[in-house]
Amino acid sequence: MHSIGELARASGLTVSALRFYDSAGVLVPARVDPVTGYRWYTDDQVRPARLVAGLRRVGMPVPEIAAAVRSGPAAAHRLLDTHLRRLEDGLADARRELSRIRTLIDPEEQPMTTHLTLSRTDLAAAVDAVRFAVATGPDLPELTGVLFDVDAGGVQLVATDRYRMALARIGADVDGPAVRALVPAGFVDETRTLLDTAGEVRLAVGDGTVAVTVAGRTLDAGTLPYDFPDHRRLLRAAPGGPAHRATVDVAALRAALTSPDAPVVHREHGGAALPVSVLGPDGRGGVRLYGEDELTGDAPRIGVNAGYLLQALDAGGRGQLVLELDGPIAPLAVRRPDDTDAFSILMPIRL
Missing domain, CATH: 3.10.150.10 (DNA Polymerase III, subunit A, domain 2)
Incomplete structure (x- = not known):
C-alpha cells in the first residue's frame, strides 16, 4: 500500500490534489483509516494517478478526467481527441483576437484591409449552405447578416437565427490580418448573383467595409456594427x-x-x-x-x-x-x- 504522500511523489499530483480527486470520485483511495482518516492506495492506482496528473496539466475538465480514468483505451483516446480540438480552437480564437488587438494598438503599422482571392464556385456553395439560417426580424439585428470570419487559411461563413446555425469554410489566398466582419444579408444576396458568372473572386474586408469583385464588377457595403454571438461554444x-x-x-x-x-x-x-x-x-x-x-x-x-x-x-x-x-x-x-x-x-x- 502507498500512503497519500508516496502516491503524490509517484504521480506528480500534490497531496491536496489527491484529496480533491477523492472527493470528486475520480481517484478514490483503496482504504481510509477509520480513526485517522489517512488515505492509502494500491500499486494499481499509480498509473491512473499519473494519468490524472497529465490530464490536469493540459486543462481537461474534471468530469472528462473521471471518464478517461474509467474508460477503455478507445473511449479514452476519443476524450483526448475532443480535448485537443478544444485546445486548438481556443488557440485559434486567441490568435484572431490578438491580431485584432494589434491593429488597435498600432493601426498605422498594421494593414487595416484584408484581401482574399477565392474560388467563385466555392464561395457560391458556402453562401448557399448558410443563407437560410440568417435571422429576418428587427429584434436581433446582430443576427441579420452572415459572419465572415477570416484567418490565414481562408474564411468561414456563419449564420444563425438562434433556432438553427449554419457554417461553411472555404480556403483562400489571404493578404492581411485575421478579421471578422458581419456582412448584411442583402449584400450577400447581391454577391450571390455575381457568382454565376465566370472568373475568380476578390474580397476585401476593411474597417467597417466589405467589397467583392467578380468578372470586373465590384459591389461594396458597410458591415453591420454589431457583435456576432460566440458560435464556437456550440460547436465543441x-x-x-x-x-x-x-x-x-x-x-x-x-x-x-x-x-x-x-x-x-x-x-x-x-x-x-x-x-x-x-x-x-x-x-x-x-x-x-x-x-x-x-x-x-x-x-x-x-x-x-x-x-x-x-x-x-x-x-x-x-x-x-x-x-x-x-x-x-x-x-x-x-x-x-x-x-x-x-x-x-x-x-x-x-x-
Whole structure:
C-alpha cells in the first residue's frame, strides 16, 4: 500500500490534489483509516494517478478526467481527441483576437484591409449552405447578416437565427490580418448573383467595409456594427461523440417529413400547440420519425421544427447527408459526408 504522500511523489499530483480527486470520485483511495482518516492506495492506482496528473496539466475538465480514468483505451483516446480540438480552437480564437488587438494598438503599422482571392464556385456553395439560417426580424439585428470570419487559411461563413446555425469554410489566398466582419444579408444576396458568372473572386474586408469583385464588377457595403454571438461554444463536441450518427437519403427523409401521415407530436409554446417532428434511430442504422406513444425508453430522440429541417436538408446540397443525434437537449447536426467544413445544427424542441 502507498500512503497519500508516496502516491503524490509517484504521480506528480500534490497531496491536496489527491484529496480533491477523492472527493470528486475520480481517484478514490483503496482504504481510509477509520480513526485517522489517512488515505492509502494500491500499486494499481499509480498509473491512473499519473494519468490524472497529465490530464490536469493540459486543462481537461474534471468530469472528462473521471471518464478517461474509467474508460477503455478507445473511449479514452476519443476524450483526448475532443480535448485537443478544444485546445486548438481556443488557440485559434486567441490568435484572431490578438491580431485584432494589434491593429488597435498600432493601426498605422498594421494593414487595416484584408484581401482574399477565392474560388467563385466555392464561395457560391458556402453562401448557399448558410443563407437560410440568417435571422429576418428587427429584434436581433446582430443576427441579420452572415459572419465572415477570416484567418490565414481562408474564411468561414456563419449564420444563425438562434433556432438553427449554419457554417461553411472555404480556403483562400489571404493578404492581411485575421478579421471578422458581419456582412448584411442583402449584400450577400447581391454577391450571390455575381457568382454565376465566370472568373475568380476578390474580397476585401476593411474597417467597417466589405467589397467583392467578380468578372470586373465590384459591389461594396458597410458591415453591420454589431457583435456576432460566440458560435464556437456550440460547436465543441461532447465527450465521446454523438449517441447516434446516421447517413440518410435526403429525398426519402423529405418525403417522410412532408407526408400527410407523418407522425407529429404537439408541445405548447407561447400559448399555442406547436407541431414537432421527432427523430430517432430506426434500428437499422438510420433514422425515422417517432409518434407521441414512442417517446419512452433510452433511444436518443430529438424534437425539431420540420420546416427548419427541410431547409437544412436543401442547403446541404447532397443526395445523402449525415444526421447526428445526441439526445433531447443537444442540437441536431446535419452534415455533408464529403465536406466536414459545411454543416448546420438545429436547436431541439423540448419533448
